[in-house]
Amino acid sequence: AQTVTQSQPEMSVQEAETVTLSCTYDTSESDYYLFWYKQPPSRQMILVIRQEAYKQQNATENRFSVNFQKAAKSFSLKISDSQLGDAAMYFCAWCNFNKFYFGSGTKLNVKP
Amino acid sequence: DAGVIQSPRHEVTEMGQEVTLRCKPISGHNSLFWYRQTMMRGLELLIYFNNNVPIDDSGMPEDRFSAKMPNASFSTLKIQPSEPRDSAVYFCASSSRVAGGPLLTDTQYFGPGTRLTVL
Numbered sequence: 001a002q003t004v005t006q007s008q009p010e011m012s013v014q015e016a017e018t019v020t021l022s023c024t025y026d027t028s029e030s031d032y033y034l035f036w037y038k039q040p041p042s043r044q045m046i047l048v049i050r051q052e053a054y055k056q057q058n059a060t061e062n063r064f065s066v067n068f069q070k071a072a073k074s075f076s077l078k079i080s081d082s083q084l085g086d087a088a089m090y091f092c093a094w095c096n097f098n099k100f101y102f103g104s105g106t107k108l109n110v111k112p
Numbered sequence: 113d114a115g116v117i118q119s120p121r122h123e124v125t126e127m128g129q130e131v132t133l134r135c136k137p138i139s140g141h142n143s144l145f146w147y148r149q150t151m152m153r154g155l156e157l158l159i160y161f162n163n164n165v166p167i168d169d170s171g172m173p174e175d176r177f178s179a180k181m182p183n184a185s186f187s188t189l190k191i192q193p194s195e196p197r198d199s200a201v202y203f204c205a206s207s208s209r210v211a212g213g214p215l216l217t218d219t220q221y222f223g224p225g226t227r228l229t230v231l
Contacts, residue, residue, distance in 0.1 A: 033217045045203065045222035052213075091155065097214035098168050102155035 004094050006103035013082045014111050020067075021077045021106045023092030032096045034068065034075045039105070040088040048090070051075065084110050114138070116223035118204050124229045130192040133226045136185055137206030143215055146179055146189050147203040149225070155203075161187065162215055194230045201225045 003026045013019035025034070036048040051059045051068050058066050063083075067076045079086055087110040092103040117136040125131050137144050145160040159169040161181045169179070176195070181187040191198055203225045207218035 033213070042224065043201065044224050045205070045220075047219055047221075050217070050219070052217075093155075095214070095216045098216065100157040100216050104154050 004092055004101050004103040006092055006106050008106045010107040012109040012111060015082055017082055018080045019082055021090050023075045023103055025073050025094045029096055032094060035093040036077045037091045037093060038088045082110050086110050116204055116206050116221055118223035118226050120226060122227045125194055126231050127195055128193045131194045133189040133202050135187045135204030138221055141206035141208045143207045143209060144181060144187050145205040145220060148200045150200040196230045199228055199230050201227050
């Protein structure tokens, strides 16, 4: 079975600083997709960014970017210029054509 | 625009009772997903539909769980009989099919979830 590991249960960052959340995954497949989801206290899951495994270029969405290392099976999320509204649980996720797996999440605290 | 709507937001029931969770996907979306979130197991995909047809229900934990999508604007997840270990937050999500790539990779829009407590 595929596994998604987020080794950092909780992290803190100062407002306006940069933080990187780690994610590794285990798969024998070559074609898959990776995601980062944000879950604020409101509980609603929000897609932050996605990456297709066949693309070498790292995905970016405004202040959010990923460092995708396919050989190392690593998919980290970098948040630049952190804002108070970034405080949330962040989930890394992996999927192929019929399965979707989430990591255990990293709680991000943003300090003013 | 209204997002995914789930009802009820909170449900408290007693063991053995039937529980029905409801979901209204975003209008125009043709895929619908049910997830369960617990502290022990994290987020799990239970079942998903495309064009009202169940595609994969391998994530459904037991026969006590069933899901239906009678039309494009409504889906239910039923637990009968409910057990305390079913206590969790249940999320519904919907997406619009994008040409190319697996269905699961389409951007999913999640509802606010239903917090179920089974006593």
